[in-house]
Amino acid sequence: MRETIQKKLTTFGMILGIIFLMWLLYVLNQIRIDVNKVVDYNPELTTQLFDKNNKLVANVFEKENRYYAPFKTMPAQLIESIVAVEDTDFFEHGGINLEAINRAIIKDIGHMGLVEGASTLTQQLVKTMLLTRDKKFTRKLKEVILAFRIESLLTKEEILERYLNHVYFGHNYYGIRTASLGYFHKELNQLNLKEIAMLVGLPKAPSFYDPTKNLKFSLSRGNQVITRLKTLGWINEKQFNDAINYVPIVYNESATQNKAPYVVNAVLEGLQTKYPDIRTGGYKIKLTIDLGAQKIADDALQFGYDSIKGRDQQVNTSKSTSQTLNGAIIVLDNATGGIMALSGGVDFAKSSFNRAIQSVRQPGSAVKPFIYQTAIEAGYNSQSPLEDIEKTFEYKTDKNVVKQWKPKNYKNEYKGIISLREALVHSSNLATINLVAKLGLNNVYKNLQNYGFTKMPYDMSITLGSFGVTPLKLSEMYTIFSNNGKKVTPYLVEQIEQKGKLIEKATVKEQYVTSPAQALKMTSILKDVVGYGTGTTSAVSGIDIAGKTGTTNNNMDAWFCGYSPTIQTVVWFGNDDNKPMRVSETGGRGAAPVVAYFYRNWIQVHPETKRHFDFPVSSTSSSTDNNETSAPETEETLSPSNVEF
Numbered sequence: 001m002r003e004t005i006q007k008k009l010t011t012f013g014m015i016l017g018i019i020f021l022m023w024l025l026y027v028l029n030q031i032r033i034d035v036n037k038v039v040d041y042n043p044e045l046t047t048q049l050f051d052k053n054n055k056l057v058a059n060v061f062e063k064e065n066r067y068y069a070p071f072k073t074m075p076a077q078l079i080e081s082i083v084a085v086e087d088t089d090f091f092e093h094g095g096i097n098l099e100a101i102n103r104a105i106i107k108d109i110g111h112m113g114l115v116e117g118a119s120t121l122t123q124q125l126v127k128t129m130l131l132t133r134d135k136k137f138t139r140k141l142k143e144v145i146l147a148f149r150i151e152s153l154l155t156k157e158e159i160l161e162r163y164l165n166h167v168y169f170g171h172n173y174y175g176i177r178t179a180s181l182g183y184f185h186k187e188l189n190q191l192n193l194k195e196i197a198m199l200v201g202l203p204k205a206p207s208f209y210d211p212t213k214n215l216k217f218s219l220s221r222g223n224q225v226i227t228r229l230k231t232l233g234w235i236n237e238k239q240f241n242d243a244i245n246y247v248p249i250v251y252n253e254s255a256t257q258n259k260a261p262y263v264v265n266a267v268l269e270g271l272q273t274k275y276p277d278i279r280t281g282g283y284k285i286k287l288t289i290d291l292g293a294q295k296i297a298d299d300a301l302q303f304g305y306d307s308i309k310g311r312d313q314q315v316n317t318s319k320s321t322s323q324t325l326n327g328a329i330i331v332l333d334n335a336t337g338g339i340m341a342l343s344g345g346v347d348f349a350k351s352s353f354n355r356a357i358q359s360v361r362q363p364g365s366a367v368k369p370f371i372y373q374t375a376i377e378a379g380y381n382s383q384s385p386l387e388d389i390e391k392t393f394e395y396k397t398d399k400n401v402v403k404q405w406k407p408k409n410y411k412n413e414y415k416g417i418i419s420l421r422e423a424l425v426h427s428s429n430l431a432t433i434n435l436v437a438k439l440g441l442n443n444v445y446k447n448l449q450n451y452g453f454t455k456m457p458y459d460m461s462i463t464l465g466s467f468g469v470t471p472l473k474l475s476e477m478y479t480i481f482s483n484n485g486k487k488v489t490p491y492l493v494e495q496i497e498q499k500g501k502l503i504e505k506a507t508v509k510e511q512y513v514t515s516p517a518q519a520l521k522m523t524s525i526l527k528d529v530v531g532y533g534t535g536t537t538s539a540v541s542g543i544d545i546a547g548k549t550g551t552t553n554n555n556m557d558a559w560f561c562g563y564s565p566t567i568q569t570v571v572w573f574g575n576d577d578n579k580p581m582r583v584s585e586t587g588g589r590g591a592a593p594v595v596a597y598f599y600r601n602w603i604q605v606h607p608e609t610k611r612h613f614d615f616p617v618s619s620t621s622s623s624t625d626n627n628e629t630s631a632p633e634t635e636e637t638l639s640p641s642n643v644e645f
Helices: 002-039 076-086 098-110 121-129 137-153 156-166 176-184 193-200 215-231 237-245 261-271 291-315 364-377 420-425 429-439 441-451 460-464 471-482 516-532 587-605
Strands: 047-050 056-060 283-287 325-333 339-343 385-388 393-396 402-405 416-419 486-488 493-498 501-505 510-512 546-551 557-563 567-575
Touching: 002 121, 002 137, 056 261, 076 121, 076 156, 076 193, 076 215, 121 137, 121 156, 156 176, 176 193, 193 215, 193 237, 215 237, 261 283, 261 339, 261 493, 291 325, 291 339, 291 567, 291 587, 325 471, 325 587, 364 420, 364 429, 364 441, 364 460, 364 471, 364 516, 364 546, 364 557, 364 587, 385 420, 385 429, 416 420, 420 429, 420 516, 429 441, 429 460, 441 460, 471 486, 471 516, 471 557, 471 567, 516 546, 546 587, 557 587, 567 587
Parallel strands: 047 283
Antiparallel strands: 047 056, 283 493, 325 339, 325 567, 385 416, 393 402, 486 510, 493 501, 546 557, 557 567
């Protein structure tokens, strides 16, 4: 009986031993994993986007907004201050401070609980990165073990570097460099003693000591740090007095500082597949954006939006026809396609849908220059006669029913025989339709494809822009004219760096579509569109602007695609629900003034901007010899979708 009990006890003891051994192995493995997280430190880092002039456009991060600071960039006074206030014996102990622990134990026993800590900076790093802040003896034991292990693997400098880059400094700032740049707009080596003291005092209670919320308490906490340095004899009397009396300028900014949200979203979505860690990998992205141009473009779009809404409210007091009105604007460099400004709406906070890139709308008469370019390349010139007369076209429906289509001009005005220049300048529907009939639908269709248009119906409706296109795509097409026959692909990202290494650089994507001479012929005509045609409201004194209006059936879309000798601007307005705007909201009235607003303000800031097109004498505009006054924009009446010629 006794032997049986003894065997059972032995077996039980062995089981307990095995369980303990397994637990110990588990703990040791967890410690190894935890230690590796500290040794192989790889924190989330903020990605920054800059404009072409290296001005910050936005900070992008997920959970933690952090800019990394290597130890060698940290000034000696910063190291002294953090050590003085958090762990005076840091460079002497091996991970824990036995003397401080003894003092804490005595106080804990006296209060019958854990009331005072004795954590070294190494232990604080362990707590911050690996453990909870619960005051339990088991957690404290693990903390001590980890601290010893980390001290055996890392130098004191490496421990401090990890600590100062990882801890929270309030205001969504992680890491001391982030806090320095955020609160004071200074790099670490530019900080004075008071600013350093305020920063190293923050981790104790980052939200409470946040200088943007409680400057008085933040200054007081900084003075405690300065006093501690004086007590230790690490600063002299003059340094002490200067620092105590100094009150720094504190900046209160959002962590993201996003100045171009539609641009930033477009860039991140475009890079997400190639760089899955785009929001946490600490990338430095240089954009083609010019923040000055972006501000003017945003203001211009708002100006156009307010103008349309104001007119709508004056006429329709009971019910607005523009309840879901919105717009888009794209400004780019003619020669490279680099996008200088882009807004996909008037208010990103209300709608993040990027109409500049994602919204597919009919271009209306904004497509006509490409049709007329086809005619020019087929041998027509600006004075070639076209028939601005009414015609009836017959077509068959899908069910083989014969119907008639009788397109009209705006207000049923017909001029008979007019020149090709006048037809485009005044955006004549009938002259354009008759021109396409002469050129042949097949030829026009193929040419539009060659220019880059896609998903078009194979019928006469393409004459009046019945197919869908995004503002970005239409901007690309118009570079054929603004860049003298060479189409360039619009782009936003100039280059990408990570950890100081260049990993991607953009190249201009260009395609010769027509000759410079042929493209200049179109520019000459489009300059007259602005001079005395449907786009007069886009004109700006002192700078040449060429362009074309576009208005779709029932005024559902209003466009103006314009360009100066160096900069191209495309503007669109319409209702998101595709309902019509007021009948008078044409491209000439709604969109063209926005283009004028942009160029007028741009040349005030940049008077060096090239002002005039380089026309050869043989291709200069004939508008100076024309005494016609400004004509109203013709209505873009769409044809049925299956008319064939």
